[in-house]
Amino acid sequence: MRFLAFFALCICLSFSYDFSFCQKYYRDASVPVEQTRAVLIEHEKQKFFVAFFPTPPKNQQILKADPFIGLYILNLPIKDKPSYVLMPIDSKAQTLNMASISSKTIQKGIILQSQQGFLDYARFSGEVPRNGVISNICYQIYGLGTQKDQFIDHKYLSRFLEQDTPYYGDLGIRIYPTDSKNKTLKVQYVDPFFPNVPFLKDDEILSINQKPIKDYNEFEWFVSNLKKDSIAQVTIKRINKKKTETLTFDVVVQPRYGGFLLPDIFFDRIGIKLDNELKVISTDPAKYNLQQGLLKGDIILWINGERIFSYTKQNPKDVQARLREILTQAVSLGKLEVLISRDGFQFTINLINGIQNDYIKARYNPFGF
Template sequence: MSICKNVVAFFAGVFMLAFAPLAAALDFSACQNYYKQATANIDSVRVYSVLYNDTPHLIAFSQKPLRSPRIIKADPFLGLYLFSGKLPKSYHLKPLDSFAHSLPLAAVSATHALQGSVLNFEKGVFDLGKFSTTLPKDSVISTICYQSYGISAYGQYFVPKLLIDRFLSPLGGRYGDIGVRVTPNTQASANSKHPRGVIVEQLDIFFPKTFLKPQDKILSINGRAIESMADFEWIVADLAPESSASVKVLRGSRILSGEVRVGKRYGGGLLQDTFFERYGVLIDRDLIIRAMPKPLPNNLRQLSVGDKILWIDKTPVKKDANFWHFRQLFSQAFVRGKVELLVLHEGVEIFIRSEL
């Protein structure tokens, strides 16, 4: 008799979650019970059992680095961790497709069930999903008790299936880089015979020399057309470091092709991205160097922990969340082949001039 009751309660929870708008007050207890069997606390972090290739995996999200003997692998860019172990239940992950955007959803935890919907999701390699309201702590986005569209990250954001799948794949935690940062091509014409492409805005000053230049429009990589930022991010992320890639660009009115060396990416996502991460350098939001485990090349080795970078080539550096202006100024200096810095060192302003 108890089995029948559990089955009825489970499907009642499924029905009520899928048709949330039809009722004023809903009982999500069936889905909360499922949550208790498909998640657990391990070493003070919430882990979720999800199916990947029909096999259960325990994953967790954290904005801060985690330490646990049960961690198998990690992706610090996304804040995802794979733990050893097994739970009684697992979630079937569902994609954030157009159907998902039309559904009434709920963010479910052991103690909360909050109704809402998925907002725009850009589908870039570091792009999180966004819910219509702040998510309960450690919740899953669901419409049917055993299905999930992702796990909560912070605020309104959650980690979707697209990113979880890559993390659990052999590529998880590894990202290729071709030494550029790009922006969308907002001037693309629907009548153009070329792919939309992306625009090269910045060159990594520590990357091997490349034929790519600022304002190049990248049209394809290894023959794969670039129609969006997401296309570019995923194609480059999946490139193997130490390999080479064939890149086609539109420079002015000319189509050019060349080979670029693929490197390992060091910044992006949850990690700061200043280009200096390749040397382990940590720069805080006030542009003060907080860590420098190994010396920088050329005369940049004169920089030291505690130095504050005031301007680059006589331009004060703007403090923005993603270090965009910082990278832009260094990129412009890289094109010229040299840079001049004004640095506050132990209370004294000094100049540092270096080849790049």
């Protein structure tokens, strides 16, 4: 099959990059799934049907799922199917004539940019249909299409395929996005449920394990690949009452529960899942002690006297951001009093009692000053 693909390449070159042969290869190396296609990729001598979906595909047997970035391995017949090998986007790749190839379209062009972050996808000069491929040799691909001109490239696909179970390390913080105007790496949100999280809003991250981190995407990649239960030495700069301090904390790395394509509301860490109206839809019995009596069906109304959202319908992402903001304030205040509604009654639960965090508890001032 590889010989046929090489022969097809020679014909393509002879006819000024006629990628129709590669389109036939794509049809043979993929199968229809939910109005798109799953693509057969060979990696480390194994073959996998891989597809990108923003939400989990229905009516499919999923062998591996990474809902954080929307990659899935599906249980589909592999026998006698040609497959693709992944190619890295190096400086040479960005000079080659390429094509975005799907079962219905061929779009010639070039790779404009490699993938910068988990959702900061690689970019092509033309449209890339979902689960279309970027290729210049029929059996080699540089990425898998997501939408518009974007695709997931080799580095992130390989990470997914090589992990037994998709995992992302976490330090209990979310960082402000960085750009040409904002180059400092500062903490935007802090997860109060993260074990002994020492950080505060606007702490500036200087280094992790003595490695300076240059921007948001590098931070996400570096932290996501830290091993669970390893010790990360994080050095920060903190301005406290006009006094600037440089502090170093040893943080035990934990798995990440939300973010990227998933809701990121921190409550998942204590086994609480919420819907878009902050109603508890499930609880994890194994984390009962952290939940302080929260039950399925409870609706969270206020935290520390702060209303989370108005009674008019709001964008779920805005609600999530507001919830993260209030929970970050709770870290600074040292208290986490949650007003809930249950069966027509309203009462307060103090979630701080279940949290093992000396930093947070030391900040609590019952007199409010």
